[in-house]
Amino acid sequence: MQIVRALLTRLITTFITLFGAAIIVFVVIRVVPGNPIAMMLPPGASEADIDRLKALYGLDKGIFEQFVIWISNVVQGDFGTSITLRQPVYDLVIGRLPATLELSVMALLIAVFIGGAAALTATLYRGSKVEGGIDVAGGIALSLPDFLWGLALILLFGVLWPLFHISGRISPSLGFEFTSHFYLFEALARFRFDVVLDLMGHMLMPALALAIPLAAIILQLLKQSLKECMHDDYITLARTKGYAESSIILRDALPNAILPTLTLIGVQFTFLIGGTVIIERLFSYEGLGNMAIDAVINRDLPLIQGIVLVFALLFTMVNLVVDMAYAALNPRLRHA
Amino acid sequence: MSFLSIQDLTVQLKNGMPLLRQVSLDVAPGEVRALVGESGAGKSMIGKAVLGILPKAARLTGGKILLDGEDLQTLPQKARRQRIGARAALIPQDPLTALNPSRRVGPQITDRLVDILGWKRPDAEKRALELLEEVHIQSPDRVMKAYPHELSGGMRQRILIASAFAAEPKLIIADEPTTALDVTVQKQILKLIREMQQRHGTALLFVTHDLGVVSKIAQSLSVLYAGKVIEETTVENFFASPSHAYSRALLAATPKYTDPEGSLTQVPESVIAAVEAEVAAFDDQVKAGSRP
Ligand SMILES: Nc1ncnc2c1ncn2[C@@H]1O[C@H](COP(=O)(O)OP(=O)(O)OP(=O)(O)O)[C@@H](O)[C@H]1O
Ligand SMILES: [Mg+2]
Numbered sequence: 001m002q003i004v005r006a007l008l009t010r011l012i013t014t015f016i017t018l019f020g021a022a023i024i025v026f027v028v029i030r031v032v033p034g035n036p037i038a039m040m041l042p043p044g045a046s047e048a049d050i051d052r053l054k055a056l057y058g059l060d061k062g063i064f065e066q067f068v069i070w071i072s073n074v075v076q077g078d079f080g081t082s083i084t085l086r087q088p089v090y091d092l093v094i095g096r097l098p099a100t101l102e103l104s105v106m107a108l109l110i111a112v113f114i115g116g117a118a119a120l121t122a123t124l125y126r127g128s129k130v131e132g133g134i135d136v137a138g139g140i141a142l143s144l145p146d147f148l149w150g151l152a153l154i155l156l157f158g159v160l161w162p163l164f165h166i167s168g169r170i171s172p173s174l175g176f177e178f179t180s181h182f183y184l185f186e187a188l189a190r191f192r193f194d195v196v197l198d199l200m201g202h203m204l205m206p207a208l209a210l211a212i213p214l215a216a217i218i219l220q221l222l223k224q225s226l227k228e229c230m231h232d233d234y235i236t237l238a239r240t241k242g243y244a245e246s247s248i249i250l251r252d253a254l255p256n257a258i259l260p261t262l263t264l265i266g267v268q269f270t271f272l273i274g275g276t277v278i279i280e281r282l283f284s285y286e287g288l289g290n291m292a293i294d295a296v297i298n299r300d301l302p303l304i305q306g307i308v309l310v311f312a313l314l315f316t317m318v319n320l321v322v323d324m325a326y327a328a329l330n331p332r333l334r335h336a
Numbered sequence: 337m338s339f340l341s342i343q344d345l346t347v348q349l350k351n352g353m354p355l356l357r358q359v360s361l362d363v364a365p366g367e368v369r370a371l372v373g374e375s376g377a378g379k380s381m382i383g384k385a386v387l388g389i390l391p392k393a394a395r396l397t398g399g400k401i402l403l404d405g406e407d408l409q410t411l412p413q414k415a416r417r418q419r420i421g422a423r424a425a426l427i428p429q430d431p432l433t434a435l436n437p438s439r440r441v442g443p444q445i446t447d448r449l450v451d452i453l454g455w456k457r458p459d460a461e462k463r464a465l466e467l468l469e470e471v472h473i474q475s476p477d478r479v480m481k482a483y484p485h486e487l488s489g490g491m492r493q494r495i496l497i498a499s500a501f502a503a504e505p506k507l508i509i510a511d512e513p514t515t516a517l518d519v520t521v522q523k524q525i526l527k528l529i530r531e532m533q534q535r536h537g538t539a540l541l542f543v544t545h546d547l548g549v550v551s552k553i554a555q556s557l558s559v560l561y562a563g564k565v566i567e568e569t570t571v572e573n574f575f576a577s578p579s580h581a582y583s584r585a586l587l588a589a590t591p592k593y594t595d596p597e598g599s600l601t602q603v604p605e606s607v608i609a610a611v612e613a614e615v616a617a618f619d620d621q622v623k624a625g626s627r628p
Binding site: 127 | 419429434447448
């Protein structure tokens with residue numbers, strides 16, 4: 001019963017959030033200067049041409065009326081047609097979303113792995129030079145934003161020591177036919193490890209650029225929580241039982257220290273997804289973010305609206321997953 | 337022969353400040369030795385030194401700790417840790433914080449048996465159930481699966497006692513195991529520890545600053561002041577005729593059961609000054625080298 005109510009509340013808030021996001025994006029992109037019609041027509045087009053095109057895309061109506069038309073179409077699954085690409089927004093977004101999802105999740109996994117391992121190592125060697133070194137590395141990682149890390153990585157592993165591809169998602173020369181847009185997932189499922197390798201060669205650098213600052217944030221918070229836990233009485237008791245410090249950190253401290261970090265990861269992951277916009281551009285990675293920039297430059301209103309809605313949906317999903325993980329990991333919540 | 341033998345144990349802070357000053361004491365199998373003294377005297381520090389859990393700031397700089405005749409300091413770190421885990425156990429002070437909040441109770445009793453002593457899990461679980469019954473816990477099956485926050489403080493202390501006895505240790509160190517509990521529960525827990533200790537014939541080092549408790553549970557006691565053993569005697573002798581002035585003052589400062597409100601006198605300043613002088617003289621001797 002409680003679960004049903006919680007789910008219902010969640011569903012309603014999700015709906016309100018999405019609706020709010022829809023209104024904001026709809027109004028904002030119509031208020032800022034710039035006109036999609038003017039971008040489409042050659043210079044010197046007549047007023048009549050402009051008016052005809054405006055009418056075609058429904059841009060001659062009042063903003064409120066436009067919104068009502070758009071939202072009622074969206075509810076029926078029709079997101080409109082891209083002005084520049086002349087394809088249904090839904091197809092465009094669904095085609096690109098998997099690329100961005102794969103990149104974001106890869107970045108998240110890398111960040112959690114690096115940040116987590118660094119925090120655990122620093123806790124094991126607390127007070128020593130190892131901890132000092134890890135702190136310094138974390139400080140450096142935090143001092144640059146993700147896109148600068150992207151540039152640094154391109155310079156390092158793209159130019160000076162060309163280990164990875166600096167642009168794109170997959171080498172066209174591979175000639176591999178995908179049946180879905182989840183390339184990495186599909187290549188793994190079909191055991192085509194040559195394709196996986198090529199995909200990783202493209203994805204690793206942008207993912208790393210996104211992951212480095214997040215890894216540093218995870219390191220700092222998790223290390224702090226772990227250190228606090230290490231003073232707790234149950235840790236001391238575990239020591240008297242004969243356990244090694246490393247297994248105490250993993251088994252006793254980590255589960256008690258991880259909850260704040262989990263919440264933080266949830267919040268930061270939404271920032272990371274936002275960060276894909278620039279990073280995808282930097283690495284010419286064919287994802288949703290890259291498409292979003294084109295859409296904004298071209299004032300492709302229906303496409304922008306579709307992309308923003310999908311991002312908003314992603315963010316609410318991430319929060320939902322975090323909340324569920326939180327409840328699963330915290331026995332006190334589970335029984336409350 | 338005594339199961340725990342501490343000889344001239346010195347523990348210092350990193351800056352050289354002594355926390356324990358050449359402490360010697362023995363606990364024979366089946367014996368209960370009380371460790372008394374005011375707050376900060378170093379009672380807990382002795383237990384920590386024995387169990388290998390000295391705080392990072394403190395270091396063992398002299399003396400020996402023999403556990404079952406084996407000098408712990410000569411063992412490599414891993415072996416020492418496991419030896420302590422197999423032969424000794426701690427009953428902690430605060431049952432509310434001594435259990436891991438995110439783990440079920442059962443594994444917290446069985447973990448040492450399985451991981452350190454290499455028991456099979458079903459055997460360890462059977463043993464844990466027996467122990468929970470032994471510490472008078474109703475429906476042990478349910479308690480094994482519970483999380484600590486679902487249980488009362490008294491229950492949790494019973495669980496910690498069961499856990500301490502799980503591996504049949506020859507030595508148990510109980511560090512003020514009742515101070516965090518309700519007065520009514522205190523008596524039950526004290527009775528339980530005594531009962532368990534007698535049944536298992538365990539050597540028990542019982543840290544307390546409550547002399548009333550000492551008379552109920554211990555056969556011998558060591559009085560500690562500023563990390564130095566001031567008096568070391570049997571409980572009988574201590575209550576009949578304490579030999580040190582500080583012990584006498586301590587005894588006088590303890591409320592009598594017949595008159596719990598009365599005679600709550602402080603230890604007189606002259607006595608404190610005398611024992612401080614004694615400690616200072618000892619430190620001078622150490623410095624001068626007439627004591628090692
Ligand atoms: N982590 C630490 N770092 C520095 N000094 C410490 C630390 N822990 C304890 N001490 C010092 O060691 C001395 C002995 O402390 P200990 O905890 O053994 O006292 P105690 O006799 O158990 O007192 P209480 O009755 O309050 O528990 C005290 O002077 C205390 O200040
Ligand atoms: Mg103490």
